[in-house]
Every structure is written in C-alpha cells, then in structure tokens.
Amino acid sequence: MGYGIIEVNGQTVTMIVMEVLKLxxxxxxxxxxxxxxxxxxxxxxxxxxxxxxxxxxFFGKNVQSMLKLGRAQGVAIAAAxxxxxxxxxxxxxxxxxxxxxxxxxxKTQVWKMLKQLLVLKEQPHYFDATDAxxxxxxxxxxxxxxxxxxxxxxxxxxxxxxxxxxxxxxx
Amino acid sequence: MGYGIIEVNGQTVTMIVMEVLKLxxxxxxxxxxxxxxxxxxxxxxxxxxxxxxxxxxFFGKNVQSMLKLGRAQGVAIAAAxxxxxxxxxxxxxxxxxxxxxxxxxxKTQVWKMLKQLLVLKEQPHYFDATDAxxxxxxxxxxxxxxxxxxxxxxxxxxxxxxxxxxxxxxx
Numbered sequence: 001m002g003y004g005i006i007e008v009n010g011q012t013v014t015m016i017v018m019e020v021l022k023l024x025x026x027x028x029x030x031x032x033x034x035x036x037x038x039x040x041x042x043x044x045x046x047x048x049x050x051x052x053x054x055x056x057x058f059f060g061k062n063v064q065s066m067l068k069l070g071r072a073q074g075v076a077i078a079a080a081x082x083x084x085x086x087x088x089x090x091x092x093x094x095x096x097x098x099x100x101x102x103x104x105x106x107k108t109q110v111w112k113m114l115k116q117l118l119v120l121k122e123q124p125h126y127f128d129a130t131d132a133x134x135x136x137x138x139x140x141x142x143x144x145x146x147x148x149x150x151x152x153x154x155x156x157x158x159x160x161x162x163x164x165x166x167x168x169x170x171x
Numbered sequence: 172m173g174y175g176i177i178e179v180n181g182q183t184v185t186m187i188v189m190e191v192l193k194l195x196x197x198x199x200x201x202x203x204x205x206x207x208x209x210x211x212x213x214x215x216x217x218x219x220x221x222x223x224x225x226x227x228x229f230f231g232k233n234v235q236s237m238l239k240l241g242r243a244q245g246v247a248i249a250a251a252x253x254x255x256x257x258x259x260x261x262x263x264x265x266x267x268x269x270x271x272x273x274x275x276x277x278k279t280q281v282w283k284m285l286k287q288l289l290v291l292k293e294q295p296h297y298f299d300a301t302d303a304x305x306x307x308x309x310x311x312x313x314x315x316x317x318x319x320x321x322x323x324x325x326x327x328x329x330x331x332x333x334x335x336x337x338x339x340x341x342x
Contacts (some may be wrong), residue, residue: 075248
C-alpha cells in the first residue's frame with residue numbers, strides 16, 4: 001500500500017511524505033488489514049489531513065486480487081471516515097490525465113511531472129508511493145477546479161453547494 | 172449487505188437477528204461505505220459479539236463489482252477490528268459444506284438446513300441475510316471442531332494456542 005501526503009498553501013504545493021507500507025511479513029489477510037487500518041489511523045493522527053482521496057482501479061488481474069484490494073481500501077476508508085474526513089475516489093485514468101494531461105501516461109511520465117510540480121530531487125523507490133502522491137495532487141487540482149467552477153455540469157456556487165452539501169460550513 | 176447474529180449456549184444455537192442493510196437509497200460509494208461502517212459498529216455495540224466471520228467469494232461478476240464488495244467488507248472488518256474482534260473468513264463453498272455437507276448446495280438447501288438447525292419458522296425475505304446467517308453457523312461449527320481438535324493439522328491444545336495466540340486469555 002502506497003501513500004502520499006501533500007500540503008497546500010495558496011499556490012504552493014509541498015510533498016510532506018511519500019511512502020509504502022510493506023505487508024510481506026504478515027501472512028493472514030486479517031492481520032494485513034489490521035496493519036493497514038492502524039497505519040492509516042496513525043497517519044491521520046500525525047499529519048491531520050483535511051482531505052482523503054483514493055484510487056478506484058477499473059482493471060485488475062482477477063476478481064480475487066480485486067476483492068483483496070477492495071478490502072484493503074475499505075479499512076483505509078473506514079479509518080478516514082472515523083476521523084471525519086470526506087472520501088473522494090479517482091480512476092487511474094483521471095489521475096494520469098490530471099497530472100500529465102494524458103490519461104494513458106505511464107508511471108515514469110507521471111513521476112516526471114510530479115517531480116516538476118513538487119520540486120522534488122529524490123528518486124522514488126516504489127511506484128505504489130508515486131501513484132499515491134499522484135492521487136493527492138490530482139485531488140488538489142480537482143478541488144481547485146471545482147472551487148474555480150470549471151468542472152463540467154456545475155453552475156456557480158449555488159449549484160456547487162447543492163451538489164456538495166457536506167462542504168458547507170453550518171453556523 | 173446481509174448480516175446474521177447467533178447465540179451459542181453449550182449445545183444450543185439460537186438466531187438473534189438475520190437482516191439486510193438496504194443501500195439502494197444512497198448514491199455515492201463513500202456514503203454507502205459510511206452506512207455499512209456505522210451499521211456494523213452499531214450492531215457490535217448492541218449485540219456485543221465475541222466472534223466476527225465474513226464470506227470471501229472466489230468469483231464475481233467482474234473486477235469492478237469485486238472492488239466494491241471488497242471495500243464494503245473492508246469497512247465492516249475495520250469496525251470489527253476496532254472493537255477488538257478477531258476476523259475469520261470462509262469461502263462460500265466452505266460455508267455450504269459446513270451447513271449441508273455439500274459444498275455445491277444451493278441457497279434453498281442451505282436455508283432448509285438452517286431452519287432445522289436453528290428451529291426457525293419464518294420465511295427469509297432476502298438470501299443475502301440467510302447467507303450471512305449461514306456464515307455465522309459455519310463459524311460456530313468451525314470453532315467447535317477446532318476446539319474439538321478435529322481440524323487437520325492441529326495437534327492438541329498446545330498447537331492450537333501456538334497457531335491462535337490471539338485466543339489465549341493473558342492473566
């Protein structure tokens with residue numbers, strides 16, 4: 001499981017962390033899920049994010065691997081929801097398009113663009129981690145474009161609030 | 172999502188509840204997941220179960236439906252783990268075999284057997300609910316046979332504790 005955390009200050013986007021959670025040592029499925037759940041809880045406690053986004057792949061090796069991936073995402077989502085975070089999902093195509101302008105870009109192209117956007121010097125060790133960072137940056141772009149009212153189908157703030165009632169701060 | 176809760180008192184097994192959570196009114200995936208998470212938390216709070224078991228299907232319509240099912244199971248599993256419950260999974264074949272003696276039994280045969288075992292008079296409204304009840308009864312049988320030392324590969328209590336350290340009450 002890869003994860004990426006970014007900080008947004010006005011126009012400045014900074015990478016806070018980009019890592020993978022290694023699960024190879026854990027044998028049983030429930031133990032793996034527990035590890036993921038605890039890790040996400042821990043990350044939320046440490047970094048106190050305002051948003052949570054996750055990738056929803058449309059293809060997988062087989063139904064079994066997709067069930068496992070879904071469960072892993074489910075325990076991560078549960079940790080986010082328990083912390084009061086809203087959960088947004090993006091298709092891999094949407095993430096790639098958002099970062100590189102090309103929905104069919106490969107992982108190297110996505111990383112190249114991320115390096116430029118976030119002014120990074122390091123080399124990534126795992127593409128699972130860069131994938132996660134890409135989802136975070138995609139979500140940032142998406143939130144900006146939603147607020148900037150450029151998303152297709154939205155007609156002004158009134159419509160945005162109507163379609164996103166949860167984003168309205170009640171007084 | 173179907174769920175079933177049973178109570179075991181010595182040799183007596185009683186059905187406490189067998190129900191489905193209707194999700195059709197909820198549109199977005201995250202809202203559905205939140206509903207499932209809250210429902211499972213609520214059920215655990217009300218019925219205070221000692222065990223939690225879930226079905227792990229090996230086939231699905233497509234990878235997308237399996238990802239959704241996996242996520243739904245994931246948030247339910249997270250609720251169970253947060254409550255300190257151990258999580259066990261069974262294949263549908265194992266459940267059917269455990270209840271009817273035939274791993275290829277159909278849902279009607281499983282229900283017929285459950286009715287006998289639990290001395291039920293009611294008619295089920297949803298097979299998702301009877302499926303869940305079947306998992307609960309399967310887990311009960313499985314726990315009994317584990318403790319009864321008939322599971323292949325287990326060599327007495329010492330071996331059981333070694334393989335199930337979480338089931339040992341520490342003093």
